[in-house]
Amino acid sequence: MPRKERIRSTTIIAIVRDGVCAVAGDGQVTAGDMVMKQTAKKIRSMHNGKVITGFAGSTADALTLFDQFEKQIEQYSGNLRRAAVEMSKLWRTDKFLRRLDAMLIAADTESVFVLSGDGDVIEPDDGIAAIGSGGGYALAAARALLSSANLTTPEITRKAIEIAADICIYTNHEITLVSIDKSQSSVQ
Numbered sequence: 001m002p003r004k005e006r007i008r009s010t011t012i013i014a015i016v017r018d019g020v021c022a023v024a025g026d027g028q029v030t031a032g033d034m035v036m037k038q039t040a041k042k043i044r045s046m047h048n049g050k051v052i053t054g055f056a057g058s059t060a061d062a063l064t065l066f067d068q069f070e071k072q073i074e075q076y077s078g079n080l081r082r083a084a085v086e087m088s089k090l091w092r093t094d095k096f097l098r099r100l101d102a103m104l105i106a107a108d109t110e111s112v113f114v115l116s117g118d119g120d121v122i123e124p125d126d127g128i129a130a131i132g133s134g135g136g137y138a139l140a141a142a143r144a145l146l147s148s149a150n151l152t153t154p155e156i157t158r159k160a161i162e163i164a165a166d167i168c169i170y171t172n173h174e175i176t177l178v179s180i181d182k183s184q185s186s187v188q
Helices: 059-075 080-093 135-148 153-167
Strands: 007-009 011-017 020-025 029-031 034-037 043-046 051-057 102-107 112-116 128-132 176-181
Touching: 011 051, 011 102, 011 112, 011 135, 011 153, 020 043, 020 051, 020 102, 020 153, 043 059, 043 176, 051 059, 051 128, 051 176, 059 080, 059 102, 080 102, 080 112, 102 128, 112 128, 128 135, 135 153, 153 176
Parallel strands: none
Antiparallel strands: 007 029, 011 020, 011 128, 020 176, 029 034, 043 051, 051 102, 102 112
């Protein structure tokens, strides 16, 4: 039986601070040592632009999870924490969903969560979360930039993923960035 090639892709980073949320993801999808796509969109706004999600992992699985999470966020009227907990419970216990191979980041202007099929709902202490093959690089870059640079939250988010793309072979510079500013009630 031929060995199934593991598809690796992506870096997703989310930063929430001072009423601003920014989530960015690259566009690269690779299978083995070949780039299959460079412009994949792995970031999605939900709940009238008040929640931003991003995924890392199997694309078909992640799209299924996006749909399920969107149902949860609507059911709980945009309450991100409640929707994240309920989604994680559903993901872990549902016979079909628990086989899905992906991770999600979900954020609004107050919180960011990392969700996994293992039942994890992780809210980072510093408002920065990153997943995917270049997640560690983006996370380290964002923390360094937050402590030393005078940049906006979206600027730090973009710069962090650009740094990850310079280092991680599974991350490219085709970046999608979505941000929400609580004070302006706008999505960019």
